[in-house]
Amino acid sequence: MNRLEIRELVIDVPERRDGQALTLSVEPGQVWGVLGPNGAGKTTLLHTLAGLRGPRAGQVLIDGRPLAMLGRRQVARILGLVFQERHDGFPATVRETALIGRHPWLSAWQMEGGEDLRLAEAALERLDVVHLAERLVSTLSGGERQRLAIATVLTQAPQIWLADEPTNHLDLHHQSAVMALLAEQAAEGRAVMMCLHDLNLAARWCDHLLLLYPDGEACWGPARNMLVPAALERLYGQRLATAEIDGAPVFVPVR
Amino acid sequence: MITPRRSLWPPLAVLALLGLTALLVSVTLGSAALSLGDVWAVARGEGSPLARTLILDLRIPRSLSAFAVGGLLAVAGALMQVLLRNPLADPYVLGLSGGASVGALAAMLAGLGGAVITGSAFAGAFLSTLLVFGLAHGTGSWTPSRLLLTGVVVAAGWGAVITLMLAISPAERLPGMLYWLMGDLSYSRSPWPPLTLLLVICLLLMPLGRSLNVMARGPLQAAALGVNVRPLEWTIYVVASVLTATAVTTAGSIGFVGLVVPHMLRLVLGNDQRLILPACALTGGTLLVLADTLARTMIAPEQLPVGVITALLGVPTFLYLLYRSR
Numbered sequence: 001m002n003r004l005e006i007r008e009l010v011i012d013v014p015e016r017r018d019g020q021a022l023t024l025s026v027e028p029g030q031v032w033g034v035l036g037p038n039g040a041g042k043t044t045l046l047h048t049l050a051g052l053r054g055p056r057a058g059q060v061l062i063d064g065r066p067l068a069m070l071g072r073r074q075v076a077r078i079l080g081l082v083f084q085e086r087h088d089g090f091p092a093t094v095r096e097t098a099l100i101g102r103h104p105w106l107s108a109w110q111m112e113g114g115e116d117l118r119l120a121e122a123a124l125e126r127l128d129v130v131h132l133a134e135r136l137v138s139t140l141s142g143g144e145r146q147r148l149a150i151a152t153v154l155t156q157a158p159q160i161w162l163a164d165e166p167t168n169h170l171d172l173h174h175q176s177a178v179m180a181l182l183a184e185q186a187a188e189g190r191a192v193m194m195c196l197h198d199l200n201l202a203a204r205w206c207d208h209l210l211l212l213y214p215d216g217e218a219c220w221g222p223a224r225n226m227l228v229p230a231a232l233e234r235l236y237g238q239r240l241a242t243a244e245i246d247g248a249p250v251f252v253p254v255r
Numbered sequence: 256m257i258t259p260r261r262s263l264w265p266p267l268a269v270l271a272l273l274g275l276t277a278l279l280v281s282v283t284l285g286s287a288a289l290s291l292g293d294v295w296a297v298a299r300g301e302g303s304p305l306a307r308t309l310i311l312d313l314r315i316p317r318s319l320s321a322f323a324v325g326g327l328l329a330v331a332g333a334l335m336q337v338l339l340r341n342p343l344a345d346p347y348v349l350g351l352s353g354g355a356s357v358g359a360l361a362a363m364l365a366g367l368g369g370a371v372i373t374g375s376a377f378a379g380a381f382l383s384t385l386l387v388f389g390l391a392h393g394t395g396s397w398t399p400s401r402l403l404l405t406g407v408v409v410a411a412g413w414g415a416v417i418t419l420m421l422a423i424s425p426a427e428r429l430p431g432m433l434y435w436l437m438g439d440l441s442y443s444r445s446p447w448p449p450l451t452l453l454l455v456i457c458l459l460l461m462p463l464g465r466s467l468n469v470m471a472r473g474p475l476q477a478a479a480l481g482v483n484v485r486p487l488e489w490t491i492y493v494v495a496s497v498l499t500a501t502a503v504t505t506a507g508s509i510g511f512v513g514l515v516v517p518h519m520l521r522l523v524l525g526n527d528q529r530l531i532l533p534a535c536a537l538t539g540g541t542l543l544v545l546a547d548t549l550a551r552t553m554i555a556p557e558q559l560p561v562g563v564i565t566a567l568l569g570v571p572t573f574l575y576l577l578y579r580s581r
Contacts, residue, residue, distance in 0.1 A: 052478050076481030087473045089340035090526040103469050104481035108462035111529075156480070 001028040001189050002063050002078050002159040004049065009058035011048050013041045019216015021058055026160070026208075031186045032193040033202040033223070036212035037236050042195040043084055045212065046162045049193070050081045062160070076104035080158030082149050084165050084195075094140070094148055095133040098124055101155030116155075123154035126181065128174070142169035150178060161185055163194035167201060179205040199240075199251045203227055211235050263530045270537035274322065277541045281318040281548040282310055286555035319446035321547040321561070322540035324506040325516075326453045329539025330460075331498035332513025333531055337471050338491045339399040342521075345513035346499035349406030352510065353413025354383025355503035356436055360420045363432050373504045380500035383409060388492055438509030438562030440547050449505050456494060457536050463487070464529030471526065509562045512539050515569045522576050542569075 004026040010018045022045075026032050034042050047053050049060055051067045060067040062078055080101075098120040099112055106112065124130040127147040132140065137148065146169045153161065161182060167175040175198075183205055186192045196202045202209060202223070209226040211219050213235060219226070227249055229242050240251045283289050289306060296302035297310045332345035346352050358379020362372040391398075391405040417436065424432060434441075460467075466487055469477045474484045502509070516539045520531055546564040553559060 047475075050479055052475055071481075072478060072483050073481035076479065081479045083476065083479070086476070087340070089471050089473065090342070090521065092472075092526060096525075096527075097472075100469050100472065100480060103465060106465065108465070 002191065003027050004079070004160050004191055004193070005061040005064070006049070007059045007061065009048070009060065010056040011041050011044045012053065012056040013044055013216070016041075016216055018056065019213075020218045022210070022218055022220070023058075024210070024220050026191045026193050028159070028189045028191050029186050030191055030208055031183055031206045032191075032208045032210060033206035034193065034195045034210045034212060035199065035202055035232075035235060036195075037214055040212040040214050041216075042212055043164055046081065046164050046193070046195060050079060050162055051075055052081075073104050076156070076158075078158055079160040079162065080153040080156045082153050082161075082163040082166050082194075084168065086145060086149060091136050091138060093133070094124065094129060094135050094137060095120060097137055097148055098151050098155050101152040101157075104156065119157065120151075120155045123151040124148075126154060127151040128177070143171060143174060146170055147174065147178070150181070154181075159190050161190060161192045161194070163192070165195050165197060167196070167198065175201065199227075199232065200248075203250070204248045263527075263533075266524055266530065267533055267537065270534055270541070274537050274541040274544070277544040277548075278318050278322065281321070281544050282314045284548050284552050285309070285314060286551070316446050317440055317547070318544050319450055320505055321440050321543045323446055323449035323453050324440070324502045324509065325512050325539035325541070325543025325546075326536035327449055327498045327502040327539070328509060328512040328543075329516035329535035330453070330456065330532055331495045331502070333517035333528070333535045334460075334467075334491045334495040334498075335513075336517055337467050337528065338488060338495070339402055340471060340473065341399050341403055342518055343514070344403060344406075346495070346502075347508070347510040347513060348410065349403070350383050350387055350410035350413055351380050351496065351499045352503055352508040353410045353417070354386070355380035355500060356508045357413050357416050357420070358382070359435055359504075359507070360417060360424075360432055363428060363435070364420055364424050366428075376504040377500045380503055381496060383413065384492070384496040384499075434560050435507040436562075437560030438507045438565070439558075439560050440506045440550075441558065449501050452498070452501055453536055453540075456498060457533050460494070460532050461529065463490070464527070464532065467491070467528040467532075468526070471528070506561070509543070509565060511562070511565045511569045512543060515573045516542060519573065519576055 006022050006024050008021040008023055010021050034045060036042050044053070048055050051060070062070065067075060099116060101120065102112055102116040106116070121130065124133055127150055129144055129147050129151060132144060137145065140148065150166060163182065166178050166182065170178060179201055182192050182194065206223050209220065209223050211226060211231065229240055229251070232251060233240050239254050241254045243250045283291060283294055287309060289309065293302055293306050294310060297307055328346065335344040335346065335349060336342055338344070355376040356379070359372050359376035362375035387402070387406045387409050391402040421429065421432060466482050469480050469482050470484070470487060478484045517531060517535050520534050520538060524530055524534060543561065543565065546568060547561045550559040550561045550564050
């Protein structure tokens with residue numbers, strides 16, 4: 001059980017003034033959604049939280065220890081990141097790709113063992129891509145690659161999940177399945193934070209929300225307090241119609 | 256279904272066997288043909304003095320040099336391809352060989368010989384590496400395409416300098432310079448420094464293999480999986496430069512091995528660096544031993560530059576493999 005704490009954090013978005021510093025904490029069991037229009041800094045925020053880029057100000061802490069003081073390998077054992085973009089350099093199979101999730105857990109001389117293979121296999125099974133295990137990644141569809149990326153982080157087995165638009169490219173069923181997986185990770189005591197473009201998925205699956213405005217302003221809190229139509233309309237610069245279906249609010253853009 | 260991970264040893268054992276066979280063939284063949292019996296006699300400490308000199312003083316050192324140089328070039332190529340995440344990268348394309356050539360030719364032009372040529376080539380290779388990586392790094396970070404482009408342009412620049420030097424050099428020095436440019440193992444002295452380096456580097460790279468696998472998927476992904484990207488990038492870059500500089504100073508500028516061998520092996524063996532790097536050392540070595548044997552024997556007693564053979568053999572093989580691959 002690890003908590004991710006953000007103190008007075010200002011992310012480094014080029015050519016943007018500092019805006020509001022973020023101070024919040026993603027506790028074990030919580031599912032945080034990050035909402036905001038294109039270019040608001042959602043991806044930059046997640047990369048900063050993962051220690052892949054430095055903040056302009058402030059600190060990111062895991063269990064009270066600054067990220068910068070932890071080794072990369074130690075961070076990778078606690079925190080996993082599902083990237084929005086992926087580059088395939090050299091050909092690799094689906095199974096090999098999932099297996100690299102074990103990297104932070106293996107010593108330099110260690111080969112992947114039976115247990116690592118079992119974890120990778122289970123993750124592929126969970127994301128419904130196990131039948132593709134021997135295929136080259138370059139031959140997969142966008143949605144299949146997305147599921148593979150999530151399976152790789154599942155193989156990594158982090159206590160803190162950061163996911164950059166995890167439902168990108170996914171069909172409706174797999175969108176639901178992936179959100180259920182992330183919710184399940186939280187229910188098992190892990191902390192989850194994800195960027196989303198779909199307000200309705202956020203409303204249904206997230207218990208906390210962080211709204212990032214393009215000018216650097218931000219507000220955050222429990223989801224029910226944040227899902228105010230006026231605030232969301234200002235966030236996206238888009239008029240919304242609201243309804244309630246199945247106990248969750250639903251937002252539809254109107255002309 | 257869980258399939259056990261392929262063991263690394265069977266393919267390496269096969270490649271090692273091929274390498275030994277190639278070495279044996281290269282020792283028996285030459286302008287004066289020796290039988291396996293002659294070789295065996297020398298190996299037992301017998302045989303005629305001529306055969307002893309031929310085998311122990313000439314052919315074995317030369318064959319071992321060829322093996323070491325081929326291995327060094329192939330491993331250097333494989334490393335640069337991982338660093339740039341681009342199968343086009345190799346010491347030749349990135350201008351390292353060009354820098355070394357300019358260094359060596361400058362020494363030859365000045366009428367200097369032996370160790371000075373070696374030192375000068377080494378300095379040229381390093382100058383070129385610093386130039387390419389320094390310029391490509393610039394103010395930002397290394398992007399593979401920028402690095403590759405810088406390398407290609409620097410290589411073109413070296414090419415022009417080489418042409419200039421050839422144009423102004425006295426006619427009697429030209430053949431030696433041309434041979435050096437196309438790769439020539441008759442310049443090599445002791446095979447042990449490059450061979451030792453090859454072995455040491457392969458052992459040092461083994462524990463880095465999995466990190467390199469992750470690096471091949473991009474620096475961000477690698478960092479997210481716990482790799483210290485920047486130190487690893489510098490390690491790859493320094494190691495690849497030392498390997499190239501050593502290879503080029505031993506045998507002149509031999510293109511193609513660093514590009515083709517890793518690529519061929521990836522098509523057959525996949526892209527696990529823990530397997531690919533030692534396999535590159537063995538296959539690159541084998542290839543150059545065979546190429547050098549051909550270079551020595553095809554128009555014996557005259558010799559061809561080995562670089563010509565590697566290209567003539569390598570180009571069709573490579574194109575065929577590329578055409579067949581999925």
